[in-house]
């Protein structure tokens with residue numbers, strides 16, 4: 001394997017970078033045409049494409065990891081394919097099969113392999129699949145034609161602190177999703193709804209927003225860009241269960257690892273804002289966020305500190321080591337979690 005790109009791998013942050021190749025496939029006449037790699041980073045869309053007007057679009061996020069022996073691997077890409085299929089169903093878009101999805105991801109990673117960060121730098125290749133409804137439709141109805149495209153870029157930390165805790169703020173005034181809306185689907189509209197509360201949070205120096213359940217505003221749902229988890233005094237790994245949060249692949253992986261590798265009790269259930277004292281540690285988890293410890297949460301005039309504002313808690317660190325150990329190939333993975341790109 002080669003490694004020719006010359007980048008500051010340790011300090012990548014989370015920014016767009018144009019890589020040489022991306023994948024694109026068109027859906028026309030009721031079926032997917034053969035996709036291909038292209039160097040063209042610009043999409044050419046009809047002005048009345050439903051993705052532009054009515055938000056008929058979906059995306060995914062996953063990563064490729066460089067292992068110690070120099071090979072490259074993906075973490076549970078089939079789960080991203082399945083989530084994209086569920087999102088497609090919700091927005092009346094055609095499904096991309098798991099086989100087509102994983103094959104296209106591999107093509108993009110292989111074609112841009114020089115940009116998969118070296119092992120040990122903490123960097124990864126972030127992969128962004130995108131499915132959009134296009135064509136000349138002006139009534140509110142699903143498109144007849146679709147584009148499925150995948151691009152990628154090397155990334156480092158999403159939240160500035162990495163494994164150093166950062167602080168989050170509860171959004172009292174805005175929700176990201178409705179109780180039975182599209183919160184569980186990975187659609188751009190959820191993120192459009194989060195831009196304003198996200199800006200308010202960042203202007204106040206918080207890393208991101210914690211959203212409450214949209215029906216009662218009493219329970220934690222998730223972070224704008226990641227799921228929430230807490231560790232209780234009696235060694236429970238607790239994450240909110242709700243139809244309006246994004247089912248995080250990282251979160252489900254952590255529920256499994258917490259139980260089977262760390263001996264914690266995995267719990268999906270309500271996380272009332274009034275009961276934060278239960279938690280000795282808390283964190284945000286997701287593909288981009290990995291595991292980002294939450295130092296404290298601002299809610300109105302109250303600031304609740306979990307483990308510490310400066311130190312990661314021991315269980316969060318253990319979970320981080322187990323998860324990233326698996327992703328980078330240093331720790332044995334549960335069956336089917338790792339897909340090699342060869």
Ligand code: PLP
Pocket residue numbers: 061222223224225226227246247248249250251285286287288
């Ligand atoms: N919640 C939201 C709103 C997200 O954008 C993400 C990122 O994908 C997650 C949770 C985490 O999901 P995953 O672990 O599948 O990346």
Ligand code: COI
Pocket residue numbers: 060061062224225226286287288289
């Ligand atoms: C991801 O973790 O893949 C996400 O989609 C989060 C995104 C908001 C950067």
